[in-house]
Amino acid sequence: MAGAVSSRGCQKIRGSQIRDLIDSKHSVLFDCDGVIWNGEKVVAGATEVVSLLKRRGKNVFFVTNNCTRPREKYVQKFSRLGFADVAQEEIFSSAYCSALYLRDVAKVQEGKVFVIGGDGVYEELRDAGVPFVEGDVDDSGMTIVDCPLEADVKAVLVGYDDKLSFLKLAKACCYLQNGECLFLATDPDPWHLLREGRVTPGSGSLTAALETATGRKATVIGKPSRFMFECIASQFGVDPAQSLMVGDRLETDILFGANCGMETLLTLTGVSTLQEAQGYKDSDAPDKKDYVPDYVVDSIADFLPLLEDDD
Numbered sequence: 001m002a003g004a005v006s007s008r009g010c011q012k013i014r015g016s017q018i019r020d021l022i023d024s025k026h027s028v029l030f031d032c033d034g035v036i037w038n039g040e041k042v043v044a045g046a047t048e049v050v051s052l053l054k055r056r057g058k059n060v061f062f063v064t065n066n067c068t069r070p071r072e073k074y075v076q077k078f079s080r081l082g083f084a085d086v087a088q089e090e091i092f093s094s095a096y097c098s099a100l101y102l103r104d105v106a107k108v109q110e111g112k113v114f115v116i117g118g119d120g121v122y123e124e125l126r127d128a129g130v131p132f133v134e135g136d137v138d139d140s141g142m143t144i145v146d147c148p149l150e151a152d153v154k155a156v157l158v159g160y161d162d163k164l165s166f167l168k169l170a171k172a173c174c175y176l177q178n179g180e181c182l183f184l185a186t187d188p189d190p191w192h193l194l195r196e197g198r199v200t201p202g203s204g205s206l207t208a209a210l211e212t213a214t215g216r217k218a219t220v221i222g223k224p225s226r227f228m229f230e231c232i233a234s235q236f237g238v239d240p241a242q243s244l245m246v247g248d249r250l251e252t253d254i255l256f257g258a259n260c261g262m263e264t265l266l267t268l269t270g271v272s273t274l275q276e277a278q279g280y281k282d283s284d285a286p287d288k289k290d291y292v293p294d295y296v297v298d299s300i301a302d303f304l305p306l307l308e309d310d311d
């Protein structure tokens with residue numbers, strides 16, 4: 001039985017070991033980028049794996065730190081890439097969970113949220129009924145010395161923003177001078193791989209600029225924080241002991257699984273390598289142990305023959 005295999009083993013599994021692992025779980029949580037797709041290219045076999053898991057009665061969830069699109073756009077992307085049966089309720093993005101946090105935990109309805117981010121964040125806040133100020137208002141020609149500031153900003157939320165300006169950062173600094181103004185980040189991702197070797201700084205890099213400027217530390221909503229799992233658990237009653245977290249990034253996906261009490265599986269179709277996982281396993285630093293996945297596969301397509309065999 002999979003649970004008997006030693007924990008955080010970084011164990012490459014195949015064949016019946018994958019079958020035993022899947023059989024021991026009720027729910028499978030997938031990261032998206034680097035796990036089931038890379039940009040607009042689906043990982044071979046991913047559509048079949050999702051369908052077969054569902055046909056076998058598993059709960060399937062998608063847990064992504066990517067805050068650039070609202071969940072309805074994710075549903076369109078799933079459909080475009082050939083996933084026939086993914087519902088909006090199964091998608092937990094850092095933008096959606098940030099909106100839930102601001103509405104249900106921080107309860108900021110009486111004030112406004114200053115947003116560094118884009119449409120994904122705006123639309124989820126709008127859906128959740130959380131009032132917000134777009135960082136993108138036209139302040140052309142103005143500087144932080146003479147631009148208007150809102151009086152009732154109760155939180156600053158920082159997400160991926162490819163239109164980030166110095167003025168937006170400066171405004172966020174001004175709001176965060178008020179110690180009662182919450183400081184939230186959609187996710188801590190430092191950078192993202194684009195096509196042809198190009199990279200882009202992620203939300204974590206933008207957040208770090210504000211942390212340095214303000215001497216404050218942001219509360220992270222996305223992985224590896226537990227909050228996204230709490231959102232899933234509160235809506236679906238999911239038990240972490242019977243859930244498997246599948247991801248491609250050790251510092252977010254795998255640590256998230258460990259933080260939430262799940263077993264974890266690293267797939268090698270994305271950011272992290274087996275060597276990095278082994279490096280964490282061999283490290284003497286105790287705080288690196290939770291970056292070590294329990295299991296490793298080359299691709300989630302490795303699930304396929306087993307799920308098909310059982311059909």
Ligand SMILES: [Mg+2]
Nearest residue numbers: 031033034248
């Ligand atoms: Mg990923």
